[in-house]
Amino acid sequence: MLKLILRRLVQMVLIMAVSSLLLFAIFDTPEFKKRLAVQELGGFAVSALTEESYKSWLAARGLDVPFYQRYANWVGNILSGDLGFSYEKNRPVGPLLADRLANTGILAFFVFALMIPLSLILGILAGMKEGSLQDRSISFISVLTTSIPEIASAILLTVIFALGLGWLPVKSAMIGGFSFRELILPVLTLVIYDFGYVARMTRASMAEVMTSQYIRTAILKGLPYRRVVMRHALRNALIAPFTLIVLQLNWLLSGVVVVEVFFEYDGFGKLLLEAALFPDVEVVQACTLVAVAVAVLSQIISDIGYTFLNPRIRFA
Amino acid sequence: MSDHAAEQVPVLECRNLCISYYTRAGEIPAVVDFNLKLMPGEAHGIVGESGCGKSTVALAIMQYMGKNGAIVGGEILFEGRDMRQMSEEELRQIRGSRIAMVYQEPMASLNPSMTIGDQLVEVPIYHDGLSEQEALARAEEMLAKVRLPDPKRILASYPHQISGGQQQRVVIAMALLSNPRLLLLDEPTTALDVTVEAGIVDLINEIAEEFGTSMIYISHNLGLILETCDRLTVMYSGEAVEVGDIHDVFEEMRHPYTRGLFGSIPLPGADKNAHPLVAIPGQLPLPHERPEGCNFGPRCTFFRDGLCNVGRLPMHAVPGDDDHKVRCERFQEIDWDRDLPKGEAKPPVEAGGTVLSVEDMTKHYLIEDGGLFVRGGERVVKANEKLSFTAREAETVAIVGESGCGKSTFAKVLMGLEDATDGKVMLGNVELGDLPVERRNAETISKLQMVFQNPFDTLNPSHSVGSQIARVIRKFGVASKDEEVEEIVFRLLDTVKLPRDFARRKPRQLSGGQKQRVGIARAFAGNPKVVIADEPVSALDVSVQAAVTELLMDIQRQNRTTMLFISHDLSVVRYLADRVVVMYLGRIMEQGTTEDIFAPPYHPYTEALLAAVPIADTRIEKRHIVLKGEIPSPTNPPKGCPFSTRCPYMMPGTCDVELPPLRSFGGGHRILCHLDPAELTAMEPVIKPKTEAAERL
Ligand SMILES: Nc1ncnc2c1ncn2[C@@H]1O[C@H](COP(=O)(O)OP(=O)(O)OP(=O)(O)O)[C@@H](O)[C@H]1O
Ligand code: SF4
Numbered sequence A: 001m002l003k004l005i006l007r008r009l010v011q012m013v014l015i016m017a018v019s020s021l022l023l024f025a026i027f028d029t030p031e032f033k034k035r036l037a038v039q040e041l042g043g044f045a046v047s048a049l050t051e052e053s054y055k056s057w058l059a060a061r062g063l064d065v066p067f068y069q070r071y072a073n074w075v076g077n078i079l080s081g082d083l084g085f086s087y088e089k090n091r092p093v094g095p096l097l098a099d100r101l102a103n104t105g106i107l108a109f110f111v112f113a114l115m116i117p118l119s120l121i122l123g124i125l126a127g128m129k130e131g132s133l134q135d136r137s138i139s140f141i142s143v144l145t146t147s148i149p150e151i152a153s154a155i156l157l158t159v160i161f162a163l164g165l166g167w168l169p170v171k172s173a174m175i176g177g178f179s180f181r182e183l184i185l186p187v188l189t190l191v192i193y194d195f196g197y198v199a200r201m202t203r204a205s206m207a208e209v210m211t212s213q214y215i216r217t218a219i220l221k222g223l224p225y226r227r228v229v230m231r232h233a234l235r236n237a238l239i240a241p242f243t244l245i246v247l248q249l250n251w252l253l254s255g256v257v258v259v260e261v262f263f264e265y266d267g268f269g270k271l272l273l274e275a276a277l278f279p280d281v282e283v284v285q286a287c288t289l290v291a292v293a294v295a296v297l298s299q300i301i302s303d304i305g306y307t308f309l310n311p312r313i314r315f316a
Numbered sequence B: 001m002s003d004h005a006a007e008q009v010p011v012l013e014c015r016n017l018c019i020s021y022y023t024r025a026g027e028i029p030a031v032v033d034f035n036l037k038l039m040p041g042e043a044h045g046i047v048g049e050s051g052c053g054k055s056t057v058a059l060a061i062m063q064y065m066g067k068n069g070a071i072v073g074g075e076i077l078f079e080g081r082d083m084r085q086m087s088e089e090e091l092r093q094i095r096g097s098r099i100a101m102v103y104q105e106p107m108a109s110l111n112p113s114m115t116i117g118d119q120l121v122e123v124p125i126y127h128d129g130l131s132e133q134e135a136l137a138r139a140e141e142m143l144a145k146v147r148l149p150d151p152k153r154i155l156a157s158y159p160h161q162i163s164g165g166q167q168q169r170v171v172i173a174m175a176l177l178s179n180p181r182l183l184l185l186d187e188p189t190t191a192l193d194v195t196v197e198a199g200i201v202d203l204i205n206e207i208a209e210e211f212g213t214s215m216i217y218i219s220h221n222l223g224l225i226l227e228t229c230d231r232l233t234v235m236y237s238g239e240a241v242e243v244g245d246i247h248d249v250f251e252e253m254r255h256p257y258t259r260g261l262f263g264s265i266p267l268p269g270a271d272k273n274a275h276p277l278v279a280i281p282g283q284l285p286l287p288h289e290r291p292e293g294c295n296f297g298p299r300c301t302f303f304r305d306g307l308c309n310v311g312r313l314p315m316h317a318v319p320g321d322d323d324h325k326v327r328c329e330r331f332q333e334i335d336w337d338r339d340l341p342k343g344e345a346k347p348p349v350e351a352g353g354t355v356l357s358v359e360d361m362t363k364h365y366l367i368e369d370g371g372l373f374v375r376g377g378e379r380v381v382k383a384n385e386k387l388s389f390t391a392r393e394a395e396t397v398a399i400v401g402e403s404g405c406g407k408s409t410f411a412k413v414l415m416g417l418e419d420a421t422d423g424k425v426m427l428g429n430v431e432l433g434d435l436p437v438e439r440r441n442a443e444t445i446s447k448l449q450m451v452f453q454n455p456f457d458t459l460n461p462s463h464s465v466g467s468q469i470a471r472v473i474r475k476f477g478v479a480s481k482d483e484e485v486e487e488i489v490f491r492l493l494d495t496v497k498l499p500r501d502f503a504r505r506k507p508r509q510l511s512g513g514q515k516q517r518v519g520i521a522r523a524f525a526g527n528p529k530v531v532i533a534d535e536p537v538s539a540l541d542v543s544v545q546a547a548v549t550e551l552l553m554d555i556q557r558q559n560r561t562t563m564l565f566i567s568h569d570l571s572v573v574r575y576l577a578d579r580v581v582v583m584y585l586g587r588i589m590e591q592g593t594t595e596d597i598f599a600p601p602y603h604p605y606t607e608a609l610l611a612a613v614p615i616a617d618t619r620i621e622k623r624h625i626v627l628k629g630e631i632p633s634p635t636n637p638p639k640g641c642p643f644s645t646r647c648p649y650m651m652p653g654t655c656d657v658e659l660p661p662l663r664s665f666g667g668g669h670r671i672l673c674h675l676d677p678a679e680l681t682a683m684e685p686v687i688k689p690k691t692e693a694a695e696r697l
């Protein structure tokens, strides 16, 4: 197990190195540099810019230094804890990233807090009696909600609860500080989109467990049905969904841009999108590192969790 | 006792029970018109081949029919009350407390994520209202009763942490916890090794005596039924065909199917030359393709048109016997001695020169171990350790042993799928030990062919049978012209007794026995010198096993092929082998001619193995030897003699320290043991005919 974790960590560092190198190379092309100058100095300024003053801008930004040297510098900075500077937001990347990650964390927390119990309970109820009416209705709802794009349900929810009933605010920019009410619509949108997927996986896993021989043993031991489900089936049925849920972290980190942008919620995804469009090189770089780290860490967590939930591996 | 019996209420009674499954293809009648009466303390056996409905009966008694099964007719009375009228709650109170069940696959029947203790205490807690502490104490007591060593440790273990035999003891303990009136045992030892099986059978017999539990014992093995039961039902294709007292049925069976079954299993005295087995022709009908009238009709020698194929046949009582019934219209007219087909005696085959010689062949595997967070080192699994033997032309050498003894590893080295770690394997004058299959030329490969245990996954499902055989013929250069190849394919199909138009069929259109015939045809297509048969019939139905075995031997006889027959079944080995190699934990413990192996001097392991094999013959007496414990893991074999942890003759200080010497008894009979040759020679025969005195009783 330790070996596996180590291997994953090495893997993580490798992916980080490769992806950052790639990004660096892309942003090093003359076209990109030009674009950066346009963004920073304004369009007119560039067209009026002499070759010389463009050069001096490059020098001022440190962009005239050869590629490998800048990459080495950047790596050195990262290692010493300096993530660089955002020219777009005019702030050091470190605190900026921390803010946005905190926001995404809050969002993810509430999405999980709602989605996990909902989807597990529905999945278990459906898988417990495969083919029953309760199974078929839950499966139908799950498929339906998952197939509606996030943007559609975002619009629908806004129209109903914000514009129509006026219960909730339209946007979630949180200009006046953290507001729980502003969080509700984005969380709901994401939960509606996601719970069906997890519920269906849980259902499949539960249905398989319910047809296993040890469940037959438990029933023929004369245990009450409740006990069979709660004590014998549940734990074995939850192993697969657990893994899946942990991996949802990646999606919540960078896969929910649409929802963040729509509700103007300042999360990690929105930061990444803005930085990429600008292009705010050092922010993009830092975000990529974080995304890779989260991806690998969630993989490690799900591996460890799987081992702990599964005594066959734990006590091999 | 007998006037008492008249007043007793049967523990269980099935009356005209009919059970069906509903599938997309429609209703499948799995069991039809099943009757059974089980008195207190009685043990009733149900034998039959796979698919005949044995487990369906057991699960119906439990009223657990799954999603698509249903009892469509008849009654099941438990202690006089119809179980079909009971509510869910009443059933729940009976299940696990009054009626308990033991299953075929112990590992799959235990919950992998609960400790054994947790799974055991549930029974007394839910049925007898015991507290957790009391329940735990009772569970521990019960584990000791089923003779599990160190019950405390077992209680705290998860199922995968104990061996298969121990798991089955746990399942039996679980079934006994509430002292049930009725115990259903569904093939309780099929997944276990013979020596472990013998221990479980012993335990079951003791339980019956001590607790007076009534039992229904389901098995496909007639020998096991003889060792455990008082009465017996023989089932064929969803119906009971013969019911009666175990001695009546074993000594004077009246149904042609029962006769055929006994004729096709190798009992002591059967001999491949003088008294060959008689196979039942044909194969089991599918449930929805059963014939009109007698289900056995199409395979029956005594079939009479207009009598056997009309309506539903009833059971007839056999006059003179006690409650002995058979479902055959002609049972009183049949003259067995005159009309029963007998095997033709064949002259013995002279063995030729040495074809295969194995010298100190050794195969070690390196495995990595390691727990959750600790780095593990590497360990060596000694799968084969210094194997030496030879096989001659036209000879059958059987390699016998239980799981983990290294039989399959040996086959893999021969086939070139694994490299030998050390030693020599010579086929003619080609050294095979470190010649992987990719580096072998077509000639060497064609000389050595294999028939696999499982015919279901060795044929390519998308090619026709004919083209698969033809490929082998071309590959080994037997013929290349299309007409010639086709001719050979047809001839091979004739040899394995399959119709020629089967060449165009796809494997899925064949039954298990037919697939195995194709497997044999393919193995013999390249005119091999040596054929390795790895448990070639153990995946097949009992009634087709004999046919496939006979066929294999006929072809071998014609082609003077050397056969290495890998098996765990000593009865088959005794029947067909010329010489036997007995393996245990990667080593050869004993080898010699078949007569040498089955008569003293024995290796202590061979002796126990012989005593463990159930024999379906009431005229035979067996010595009772039950080994303690389980087969050790090959990753961690005992020091000294590999058998020392279980051997009844173990001499502390010698056997568990030093590797035993190889003792020769002449004629190639060799035994690896510390015991004095005189002591080995003085052993009593394990199997012998019952003495006159015993017969008079
Ligand atoms: N590829 C492998 N790597 C590690 N160990 C192996 C490998 N193949 C076989 N073994 C081990 O070698 C030992 C002998 O295996 P083998 O399969 O030959 O036993 P067997 O007699 O055929 O048993 P069974 O009758 O149950 O099939 C076993 O303990 C097995 O776990
Ligand atoms: S009823 Fe006829 S076909 Fe059936 S077993 Fe008896 S003799 Fe054979």
Ligand code: SF4
Pocket: B603, B604, B605, B641, B642, B643, B644, B645, B647, B648, B649, B650, B651, B655, B660, B672, B673, B674, B675
């Ligand atoms: S060497 Fe000892 S332990 Fe091994 S078989 Fe002989 S008597 Fe038994």
Ligand SMILES: [Mg+2]
Pocket: B407, B408
């Ligand atoms: Mg094997």
